[in-house]
Amino acid sequence: MEFVIKISQFLLSLSLLIVLHELGHFIPAKLFKTKVEKFYLFFDVKYSLFKKKIGETVYGIGWLPLGGYVKIAGMIDESMDKEQMAQPPQPWEFRSKPAWQRLIIMLGGVTVNFILAYIIYVALSFTYGDTDVTTESMQDGFWIENQLLLDVGFKTGDKIVAINDEKVTTYSGVRKNLIKGEKYAIVRNGVNEEIVLPKDFLGQLSSAERKNGTFKLRIPFMVGDVPDTSINKSVDLKTGDILLSLNGKDVRYFDQVESRMSAYKDQSVNAIFLREDEKINRTLTVSPEGKIEVGLATHNSRFAELGYFDIIHKDYTFLESFGGGIDKFKDQVSNYFDQLGKIFTPSTGAYKGVGGFKAIFDVFPDQWNWQDFWSLTAFLSIMLAILNLLPIPALDGGHVVFLLFEMISGRKPSEKFLERAQVVGFFILIALVLFANGNDIFKAITN
Secondary structure (H helix, E strand, O other): OHHHHHHHHHHHHHHHHHHHHHHHHHHHHHHOOOOEEEEEEEEEEEEEEEEEEEOOEEEEEEEEEEEEEEEEOOOOOOOOOHHHHHOOOOOOOHHHOOHHHHHHHHHHHHHHHHHHHHHHHHHHHHHHOEEEEEHHHOOOOEEEOOHHHHHOOOOOOOEEEEEOOEEOOEHHHHHHOOOOOOEEEEEEOOEEEEEEOOOOHHHHHHHOOOOOOOEEEOOOOEEOOOOOOOOOOOOOOOOOOEEEEEOOEEOOOHHHHHHHHHHHOOOEEEEEEEEOOEEEEEEEEOOOOOOOOOOEEOOHHHHHHOOOOOEEEEOOOHHHHHHHHHHHHHHHHHHHHHHHHHHOOHHHOHHHHOOOHHHHHHHOOOOOOHHHHHHHHHHHHHHHHHHHOOOOOOOHHHHHHHHHHHHHHOOOOOHHHHHHHHHHHHHHHHHHHHHHHHHHHHHHHHO
């Protein structure tokens, strides 16, 4: 069921982005009276799952979910329709239109993607507001379980006060600066220290096992579920019970439980839990591996009530949400450009983190949450827009470069040159797709 939820979100988000991107090309093409021969979701290599001709355009769904396209008459694109291009130019063809009209048609897709992302962020601001955790309220710092972070010098309990000499005040601020973070100012046991990350930190992080996350909130052990196979299945525990102590020794955080339990392997321990506002005593059996075989639950608002950290929430009026949306939009665009900058700097090793369709699939949660779905869709829309603007022939950005050259120089590149550039761009794209998805396969094998 979890797979069905993830794949449903993945396909819905991908389909929405592709259709709207191609619609961004389709609408100005039609406004400028340019013939659009095909409008396809996914690629129809030799076969279509569905197609129907309405007017002069065939609308369809292909079987290969690697994107989508609109086929505009008289345009050198991935279809490489040399037969059509060999005919005399017609007034309804792309190549017959003024350069400024062709430029608008080519920029239509990325424009729609940027607008879509902004609208989503406005809607998210108005509907959900902003929720965050203040770093100042995290009295005992972060939970560090990632081995790479431990290797470079971080420890559980570190308080992060600045990244690259810029003060950070919220949990989200720490997480979103992970890509460009190079120097961390921390407080450890009341002493100010500094951690400088190695140049290839992002490459190492991309290659490391991901299940332990990065900087995590320190939370208590809250009971989630007790499986029927658990050695403590007969103990009266309920979802939401919070572990306070073991054999008289306080246990404030979940990250303390494993080390405490290791001292009681194959024994029984007296545990005190907090159930709502009442403390209860329970006797737990510890397995030979030092486990009590009880699932973990999270409930941040409950943890905030108990003083583990402070949650701040901001609501937006309808008008304020437009400002909140633009702030989120600018942050994501800036962060993605930072990420691309790292990827195209080989010494950082960030290229090792480039992922393909599996990487995109994996970012969707295994439970349906509309806030998460739309947040991810907005980010993917920005990603799609920026990647399409890369000056690679066969991408929108490649076409834009040639059109700008034509508009500035007054000389139009020959169709032969454009055909060759398209072939080169196609092979570059294939190489990038193979590299990204190859990274996915490599990580799946090695992690």
